[in-house]
Amino acid sequence: MIELRNITLAFGSRQLIVDGSAHFRCGEMVALLGRNGTGKSTLLRAIASLGRLQGGSVLVGGDELSTIAPYDLARRIAFVNTERVDVEALSAYDLVAIGRSPYTDWAGRLTSHDREVVERSLRLAGVESLAERSVDTLSDGEYQRVMIARALAQETPAILLDEPTSFLDLPNRYALCQLLLDLAHNQNKCILFSTHELDIALALADSIALVDTPHLHHLPTEEMVKSGNIERLFNSDNIRFDALTASIKMR
């Protein structure tokens, strides 16, 4: 669904990825890992056409990214960022309905089909009961699920999420990633999310994309664990990655 071909990515004058390639398919949940400041967000933004690549190309559904019109791209990729939007008196239902924008008319009127999609999206994300709540009253966990429902309402084959698990407590982190995994497997979505939750990513993700400046590795989770890249990047004076149990130990 999303193919990166020999991309070069930079933040200002700092080179983040040079000649990186990867292929993210539908029906697959991919965790994007990397240390702080290695360019996970920059990469996601570039794929969503919110930022620019310095070289190489991105193919979305077989077409070169730069040739896809904005409204067309909005029907192929949905994006969920880390920013919390607190709008007074905006109901979760209305927020999810804004996700229908690529399909609605000039005034943004919802057809009965749009309403069905909004209701199905709320159901899939498990937030039907929050539909009438104002978004500024939601907890961080509830909010993140509503934002995922909005992305689902966009009816795109691919969903990109920038650190969707930050600000959530441990059970909520697992629950959210399980939700993403279900969406990938049952709804045949291509899910790519950046995260710092090494253990959750290794336990649930189908494959791992690892930013190892200036390289980008993309391997199925088991192979990534065996590759030794994770130890090399994440081991420090305080912690150690155990490849056998795929878990973090204190030194």
Place this chain on the structure above:
Amino acid sequence: MEISRHRRLITPLLFMGLALLCVVLAIADMLVGTTHLSLAEVWAALCGRPYDAHHATIVLYMRLPKVVVAILSGVALSASGLQMQTLFRNPLAGPYVLGINAGASLGVALFTLVTPLLTLSASWLLTVGITGMAWLGSALILLLVMALSRRIRNINTILIIGMMLSSAISAVVGILQYMGTEESLKAFVVWTMGSVSTVTVDQLMVLLPVVVVGSLFAIVVIKPLNMLLLGEGYARSMGLNVTRSRRLIFLSTTLLAGGVTAFCGPIGFIGLAMPHLARITFRTADHRVLMPASMLWGALSMVVCTLACDVVARQGVMLPVNTITSLLGIPVIIYVVLRNSHRQ
């Protein structure tokens, strides 16, 4: 199902109630003035069958234009205030944040400074000059902000630049006032007080189409505004051409707030406060409801302010409309700010 029930039942009732109130107060405003007129006399004059030619002049050339200007300015200021608040995602943004008032006041200050030198005597030339220069000033400042915003991604940077520009211009206006003569200073101060009753029928014929076109733009950007509620990143990821929408919103604001400021002077707090009243009463963030609701609240508030001015004027006290709009708008703003701080 709290919000949806509110929407289905209360929203149409609110719209009808507010519109009715607006019409009643507008009629009341036409009855109040130095010449006592009854409802029947006003109605007869409006229908073109006046009891007295003098009444017809008062009703058709003074009171009707005044009420229409009040409604237009309320609609225009609130519609542009709502657009600014959503675009900048800042509840304290209003039409003035882009430097509209500052630009207009610079134009007027320059004009009033220069006219005594040109020894222009015709009063119509003075009015045209003040209006034209006010508009030119606000449009130029807005063009400047727009040109800067083309290079700037972060909308809050534009907000800061707009406010800094306003302050710099106020300083320049201060210098101009110091250099001006007594008459030019007086002409400037009169303009800053704001007034809906000085707008003539001829001027109204210019203001009306300007506000109509500006409002059409405001309606066109309803969907972009809804998308912008989530921020520019989300709006772009949903396919919105943010640069184009920003331009449309700025254009709408120049026509609406710039036009009203040019003809009526800087009218404060209506554009800032009325979108909040619309949000509080209609309990929605959807601009398909919020835009007409803000316009309606704006019209109603300006009619109330003019009515208050006229009632006080009967006692012989001529208050500038700006004082009333401030007294009406500021409590609303304080309420909103306090409410937001309670919730956090």
